[in-house]
Amino acid sequence: MxxxxxxxxxxxxxxxxxxxxxxxxxxxxxxxxxxxxxxxxxxxxxxxxxxxxxxxxxxxxxxxxxxxxxxxxxxxxxxxxxxxxxxxxxxxxxxxxxxxxxxxxxxxxxxxxxxxxxxxxxxxxxxxxxxxxxxxxxxxxxxxxxxxxxxxxxxxxxxxxxxxxxxxxxxxxxxxxxxxxxxxxxxxxxxxxxxxxxxxxxxxxxxxxxxxxxxxxxxxxxxxxxxxxxxxxxxxxxxxxxxxxxxxRIRKETGTLFCRRCGYCTPCPHGVDIVTLNIFESIIKRYPVEPMLKSGIEKSLKTYELCEDCGECETRCPYHLNIRQMMKYNYEIYREIVAKRECRR
Ligand code: SF4
Ligand code: SF4
Structure with missing residues (x-):
């Protein structure tokens, strides 16, 4: 080495x-x-x-x-x-x-x-x-x-x-x-x-x-x-x-789907935590879900409900990501976790 x-x-x-x-x-x-x-x-x-x-x-x-x-x-x-x-x-x-x-x-x-x-x-x-x-x-x-x-x-x-x-x-x-x-x-x-x-x-x-x-x-x-x-x-x-x-080839293929966490798209005028929502799926691939949710991330994920669909964040993303679609996708993952948790109760 x-x-x-x-x-x-x-x-x-x-x-x-x-x-x-x-x-x-x-x-x-x-x-x-x-x-x-x-x-x-x-x-x-x-x-x-x-x-x-x-x-x-x-x-x-x-x-x-x-x-x-x-x-x-x-x-x-x-x-x-x-x-x-x-x-x-x-x-x-x-x-x-x-x-x-x-x-x-x-x-x-x-x-x-x-x-x-x-x-x-x-x-x-x-x-x-x-x-x-x-x-x-x-x-x-x-x-x-x-x-x-x-x-x-x-x-x-x-x-x-x-x-x-x-x-x-x-x-x-x-x-x-x-x-x-x-x-x-x-x-x-x-x-x-x-x-x-x-x-x-x-x-x-x-x-x-x-x-x-x-x-x-x-x-x-x-x-x-x-x-x-x-x-x-x-x-x-x-x-x-x-x-x-x-x-x-891979860079071009994934480059349009991948949040770099640079934060250029923030702040959202309506208080949406855009970056946390965008990276939620990648976080849960690495962390155990329930302890991670207890760490306070749920509050950030719930800010999705404040989105007014204005598109302002997308005009600031240097990677031209479809931020609204990504946030929706990640929020749905979170909602599925919540639904499963409620079923277990
Ligand atoms: S589209 Fe939603 S998240 Fe993006 S700036 Fe507008 S309100 Fe905020
Ligand atoms: S959505 Fe775009 S601007 Fe916002 S953190 Fe991700 S890569 Fe950066």
Whole structure:
């Protein structure tokens, strides 16, 4: 397995990392088998978040079983930049769950609006204090929205950024990478399989073989899946002309159906939570439905009923998505879940 250096952090991570979301619905034993398989394949980089249900616990338990020297693994986790107190509590929980004394890369979640960036900068001193105390080593941010990534990079406090990149959403390659290189900021790629839109792992991961500055995070639900991805990464060549053409074909085919979560279509003048509605189906593919609904997402989904069908959001979507149709489709999925729940009562 080859290694990459994550920008000015200097962290030396394997060319792919393990993402902590897909293990959420697994049992502790199943999750452990996935983490151990990843370590066994040579992966040294694991990313999770305090907000990912019991993902940290599962990873911590697997790492205990693996009995690796702590310095042989690079652990990344995240907290929402809500307040100093919130972040302090989240970090302590992460340390306990991951069974470690320090986090290698501590990231603020989802800095995709000016107010979140302002809040992050307001409380960044808290992270500096944790760093002085040896509880964290480096600071990163996860970001949605291509234009925001460069703002976050340029603010100068983050050593890495995590963004959605795959062969369908490849705008960051042209727009973000030059700025990240200029500022020596490491780039992590979430959603290398397009959040479930891409079902060809060979193409999905060969895409990254041509991009030495990006480290994709791979989410798996079985040990076989991680072994398959590692084999692609280790044995395949970067995409040739045929592979590039196939990627382009899939990109064109799905490009009109796929919400990038960029938020350009917001705000809705009538209070509809457009993005949450658009991505609901992709969320329930990865999270157990009932706990996720209890997390408050239902309130956002119900805003569909406020839609006045004005079409204003569609004029702002740079991908020309049929937002009203997508919201209707996702809202119907939600209504079916509610109907089944009521039948069970
Ligand atoms: S079509 Fe619906 S969601 Fe879109 S801007 Fe109009 S009211 Fe809001
Ligand atoms: S609907 Fe379009 S503008 Fe809105 S978040 Fe999705 S891709 Fe972006």
């Amino acid at each position: 080859k290694y990459r250096i994550l920008g000015k952090s200097g962290l030396k991570v394997t060319q792919i990392g393990l993402g902590g979301i897909p293990i959420i619905p697994l049992s502790y034993e199943e999750a452990e088998r996935c983490v151990l398989a990843a370590l066994d394949c040579g992966i040294n980089f694991i990313d999770t978040a305090n907000a990912y249900s019991d993902s940290e616990e599962k990873i911590g338990r697997a790492l205990k079983t693996a009995r690796l020297d702590r310095e042989k693994i690079i652990l990344a986790t995240k907290a929402q930049p809500k307040s100093r107190e919130f972040v302090a509590e989240a970090l302590e929980q992460s340390l306990r769950a991951l069974r470690t004394d320090y986090i290698d890369l501590y990231q603020f979640h989802n800095i995709s609006r000016q107010e979140t960036l302002d809040k992050s900068l307001e409380i960044i001193e808290t992270l500096y204090q944790f760093r002085e105390q040896g509880k964290i080593r480096y600071i990163g941010a996860s970001v949605h929205g291509v234009e925001w990534v460069n703002t976050v990079i340029r603010c100068g406090v983050f050593e890495t950024v995590m963004i959605a990149v795959n062969f369908i959403v490849r705008e960051p390659v042209d727009v973000v990478l030059p700025v990240a290189r200029e500022h020596n900021v490491g780039v992590l790629a979430m959603k290398p399989m397009g959040g479930g839109q891409i079902d060809n792992p060979d193409l999905a991961f060969r895409f990254f073989l041509a991009l030495e500055d990006i480290v994709p995070l791979v989410g798996v639900k079985t040990p076989e899946e991680i072994r398959e991805v590692v084999e692609i990464i280790e044995k395949s060549a970067p995409p040739d002309e045929d592979a590039l053409q196939e990627m382009e």
